Amino acid sequence: MEDYGRFLALLVSALHVGFVAVILSLVWVFHYREGLSWDGGAGEFNWHPVLIITGFVFIQGIAIIVYRLPWTWKCSKLLMKFIHAGLNTIAMILAIVSLVAVFEYHNASSIPNMYSLHSWIGLIAVIFYSLQLFLGFAVFLLPFAPVPLRRAVMPIHVYSGLTIFATVIATALMGITEKLIFALQNPAYSSSPPEAIFVNCLGLLLVIFGALILWMASRPHWKRPPEENAKALLPVGGTPEGTEAESTMTDGSQADKADLRINSDIARKQNLKLDEAAQRSTM
Amino acid sequence: MEDYGRFLALLVSALHVGFVAVILSLVWVFHYREGLSWDGGAGEFNWHPVLIITGFVFIQGIAIIVYRLPWTWKCSKLLMKFIHAGLNTIAMILAIVSLVAVFEYHNASSIPNMYSLHSWIGLIAVIFYSLQLFLGFAVFLLPFAPVPLRRAVMPIHVYSGLTIFATVIATALMGITEKLIFALQNPAYSSSPPEAIFVNCLGLLLVIFGALILWMASRPHWKRPPEENAKALLPVGGTPEGTEAESTMTDGSQADKADLRINSDIARKQNLKLDEAAQRSTM
Incomplete structure (x- = not known):
């Protein structure tokens, strides 16, 4: 692999940044908020940021670059497809559980659902992600799709994957903005209490993680070698x-x-x- | 050009979506808000969304795909570089004016600056955009940089351009979220008054515009033909x-x-x- 050292440095950075973001989301809900529970209260809402950051950001990011890890190039393509699809399925399940948590919390607290731009774009992202997973499974994992169809769908699959990933991060940033405005009242978000600074830093980490994954996923010389070619x-x-x-x-x-x-x-x-x-x- | 009809359809769609977004931002500030002024009041703040959507989203988007318009392929590369740099410079100026507007409004109303995640990521995007503009000018427009340097910088320039563009849209979505929460009090954002629905739709248009530009900018067969080659x-x-x-x-x-x-x-x-x-x- 060309630039193996640089790839490795970026991979280690991305894994560190993503992992720290997951840890910070846990510190946020346990240290600054009400912790985690499943009782319709604030602790149930808190599953939402934790599971979105863990599954929909961190695990989805790893799923995107899993084909590019050079030590997997000796593994069969089928195995790698299963790992790619498996990681995306885990991300999907965590995203859905995180949506259930926020809907149940809203319903228990009589807060309307689906009114914010965050919720609109977030739901659209989940719907497109499910479609992407379903079509990816049907076209690339099952052995029925003819090669011309796979060839036609592949660029769309790659583009949708990266666009949905970027959209998910944008949605997470909107969610953080909403939560900090609503949750921080005294002192307010605008007076920059420690929680505001802390969670803003978490938001920055999500942007850095996204930028690292998109760089690694878009370098042509880090592609899995073209075996058929x-x-x-x-x-x-x-x-x-x-x-x-x-x-x-x-x-x-x-x-x-x-x-x-x-x-x-x-x-x-x-x-x-x-x-x-x-x-x-x-x- | 391969798929000329499809490119044209996407271009017309992107221009329509972007133009409608600019119009909606004007309808937002004139119909639902205090219009435009430059007196430190809410009318001065309103320049912020209008100029960001016009310059930092719409004009930047056009600047990104300007090399791909097939009828410009007969124009000299130098002319196209000037158009690309010129559009980005206009976008930059509008973004800076929009920042001045929001800082002056905050100062006049004793609202703290730079406390939100929106402001942090927005300022970082503007700083990276300036660097991108300066480096692009120095490396690709001035005749001093040697070819190996241009070759090394080009993939970074393209990646940074697209990533900054996506980050700007994410920041705009955070800004819309903030503004709707703060501005809509009675009725609140959560009760979905007409302004909330209207501005959520504006946010959706920004995402669609971004997705169209990123698709057009990342298709290899729509690249300007390699003249040197x-x-x-x-x-x-x-x-x-x-x-x-x-x-x-x-x-x-x-x-x-x-x-x-x-x-x-x-x-x-x-x-x-x-x-x-x-x-x-x-x-």
Whole structure:
């Protein structure tokens, strides 16, 4: 992998920032707020920020970059798809539980539901995330979708994934804003009590985490090597491009994976050279 | 251009959505709020959402995709760089004026500055935007930076541009949330008065505008054709790749632009074929 050290440094930074954000969300609800409970009270509401930050931000972020971890490139594509889908499913479940918590709290306290921009965009994000998960499962994990369909859907899948992730972080920032304005009354948010500074810092960490994940997910030279492309370059035993060979029906077990990786490195370098040439023209 | 009709449909949609968002921001401040003035009162604050949505969202969005408009591909790269930098400079000026408005309003009303997450992330976005503008000017517009430096900085410039744009939209959504909570007291935001519904819809438009711009800006086949690459493919009169020929010192006037465009189309198709092959491997 090109720039392996830099990738590793960014990965460690992202994991640290994300993990610290989860810890800060727990410190927020236990130290500054009412802790966690499931009784319709403020403690039930508090599951909302904790589960959103843990699942919908941190775990979703890891799910996005899981294909890019170089030590997983020797694992079969099918296994990686299951890990990607599994992490996203966990994130989805945590997001749904966090929505139940906030609806139950609102209902118990007679606070209207779904009036704020935060709630509108948040619900839209959850709906699109479910669609993304369902379509990803149907098109890329089940072995029925033909290659042309997978080829057509892949750019949309990648774009939607990153856009939903960014939207989730934006929604979390709106949620933090709402909560601090409502919860901090005496002293008010505007007088910057310690909780306000603390939770603002949590918000900043979410932005930094998002920026790190989006950088790692959008570098072309950190992509999982194009195995199918590599096979087309193999002198013997290669299957033609566009066949189902690399679909989820196979487990990706090839006769000589070492050879394949070397060839895929050549293919990657060819791609990058052309990418760079195209990019120079925009300078 | 591949998918010209689809690009045009998306462009028209983005321009409509962005323009309607600007109009809605004016309707918000004139119909529901105190209009516009420059006297330290609420009318001065109202410049803040109007100028941010007009400059920092709408104009910045157009600046991002200006290279991708196919009818500009016959214009010199230098001219397009000036348009890109000019639009971003206008967006920057409007953002700064909008900050002055909100600081003056806060000071006149004895409201503390810079306490909210919205203000923290907003100020960071403005600082990064200024840096981006300054570095873009120094590296890509002035004729002094060597090609290897431009090559190294370009991916960072593109990534930062898109990330700052997304962050600006997230900040606008936080700002809308703050303003609606503070301004709507009787009836409150939670009782969904017409202004709340109206401004929530404005927030949704900002998200849709951002999503459209990010889609258009991230499709590889809608990139401005790689002229330098094309020149290397020309049988006669071509300059070697990596020279300063396509830098800002030239105006991009070539002997036969039609030929050049045909050749650059071939280069683009070569790039895309390899891009597609690489993408298939991730399916």
